[in-house]
Amino acid sequence: MAASMCGVDRGDTVSEKSKWSANADLRARTAPAVELLVDGILSGNGTFGSLRMPTFAKAHIQSFAKSDEACDLVLNFAMELYRRAKVHRPCASDIPAVQAGEIAEKAQASPLSIEPKAEPTATPFALPSITKLDPMQPSPNDSGAATTGPADTAPRDVVQPEAAQPVQQAEAKPECPAAPEAQTPAPEQVITPAAPMPAAPVAVPTTPVSPAPSPMQVSINKPATPPDRVAPSASAIPATTPHTRFVLANCKVGTYYTAKIEGKDSAGRELEVLDIAVPQGFGLSFEMATQHVTGVPALAGDFVLPLQWRYPGHASRQTGECRLTSNPDPRSLWKVVEPDPALPYQKPHLAQQLIEGDGFRMVAASRRGRSHEHGGTFRDDDFFMASTLNNGWNVLIVADGAGSAEFSREGSRIAVQTAGRALVDDLEGEFGAKVNGLIATWDANSAIAFGTEFHYCFHRMATLAVQGIEQAAGERGAPVRSYATTLLAAAIKRDGGNTFLATFWMGDGAIAAYWSTGTVKLMGTPDGGEFAGQTRFLDRATLAESFAKRVSIGRYGDLPAIVLMTDGVSDPYFETDNGLADPAKWGALWQDIEPSLKSDDPAVALVDWLHFFRQGHHDDRTITLLW
Structure with missing residues (x-):
């Protein structure tokens, strides 16, 4: 239906309408095409923007087509919109082969994929998809020009470099003619001339283009790493907060203490302690240079010491805690209890x-x-x-x-x-x-x-x-x-x-x-x-x-x-x-x-x-x- 609709004029509408009303099988086969056509036209930029065909939930169309009368109205409406759209935006069958290839390549540049929505008996109606871009960056239109917004329709010259944006291979559609491989223009390489020029076909290099990396492997506008800081590798710093364990040997009140704090994550990587919060009056202090805790403990008990740490060589600070047991001075545990004065044979201590x-x-x-x-x-x-x-x-x-x-x-x-x-x-x-x-x-x-x-x-x-x-x-x-x-x-x-x-x-x-x-x-x-x-x-x-x-x-x-x-x-x-x-x-x-x-x-x-x-x-x- 896509090919016939590209060539119909106003007189064809009645004929198609009659077929639609009389033949249920025809309605079943052509309904997906009407669905995609109406959705594509209505989703274009401006009054008649690029024909985009993102996946559209089938339930939405069915809400309009619950009866033959509704289907007729949708068909008539689609035919009228399509006729008017052809005047302003030629479809793929009306574009020269080179330009059609460009449109197909742009469709492949989108990380979105068109999911087949037709039932087994339906004939798919394929149109190129589009990548969602930054609204502040120029985006290529159907004829290969770049625009900065819906109101800017002036054509521009585009230098055709190797693909710089992540692309995803679009599924081939039998209804559309095959187009030769083309490269997607990079937005940052658009050259803006002093005066507007009419749109013209852009030559496509004959050298095959290597497959572009997946979207997950390409980072746009990645911030630069300062030269005096070594960027951590994925293996050095876990993406999620790691499980850490810090250990300090037990101390004893009144006895000089020095011990190195040992810290490791769940993978066995060593951690560097930056600071430890020691209770006031404890008598201990932390030396970052040696990673030692030293002093003469004055408090007894089990303490949880908050601390800050990082992976050696990295600036990112994280928080943790370390348990420290301070054993009391054994002498302090002894009581001095006087004997019962009523007991016989009293004796001085x-x-x-x-x-x-x-x-x-x-x-x-x-x-x-x-x-x-x-x-x-x-x-x-x-x-x-x-x-x-x-x-x-x-x-x-x-x-x-x-x-x-x-x-x-x-x-x-x-x-x-x-x-x-x-x-x-x-x-x-x-x-x-x-x-x-x-x-x-x-x-x-x-x-x-x-x-x-x-x-x-x-x-x-x-x-x-x-x-x-x-x-x-x-x-x-x-x-x-x-x-x-x-x-x-x-x-x-x-x-x-x-x-x-x-x-x-x-x-x-x-x-x-x-x-x-x-x-x-x-x-x-x-x-x-x-x-x-x-x-x-x-x-x-x-x-x-x-x-x-x-x-x-x-x-x-x-x-x-x-x-x-x-x-x-x-x-x-x-x-x-x-x-x-x-x-x-x-x-x-x-x-x-x-x-x-x-x-x-x-x-x-x-x-x-x-x-x-x-x-x-x-x-x-x-x-x-x-x-």
């Missing part, structure tokens, strides 16, 4: 003593441990320190009440006080005079006799201590084991450049002769129980069980110090029985306590030192020294 001797000093210090402070219990440790008025002997004793025993705090006090008084009394009396005579004639036999004398002396001392505990338990109606305690005692005499030493060791803790050169002499072996952390306690059974192995004696030249301690001190520094024999560990202990011994008040300084923090070791602590 701290105790210290200093004795100035002739060429020596003695000091003792005892402190309630953190575990006892936290639990609101009493100090179970105790000590005794004294010098005899006669015979020049000095006594050091420490005791550690069993933590599982209800009244062990009283058991340790009874043990040190009873044993201490008994030992001092013996050393000030005949026993002291006797052992002094053995010292004056010191030889192998004297050494044996010296050991035997102290064996019986310590046995009497321990027996009295056990009896004192049994008496206290009986008075209260409590089991003797609820007063369980260890007992470590030393009797010391300075004689010129020699030091005579006799010791008794029941339970854990330590007694040692220490030289500043690193040499150490242990005066016994700690007692271990059936399980770890267990030990033996002073009771009547121990008085008959291998008592002799608990007594040691010795004479030492140029001995700087004798040290006694409960396990609250020995465990953090030595940990094991083998550690007790390690001179290096003794050297570390001496290095830590020596500043206290040199202070103006060694007793106070030493009790303060006993508050040292060692993870996992929070028992009561007691230490006595002669130096």
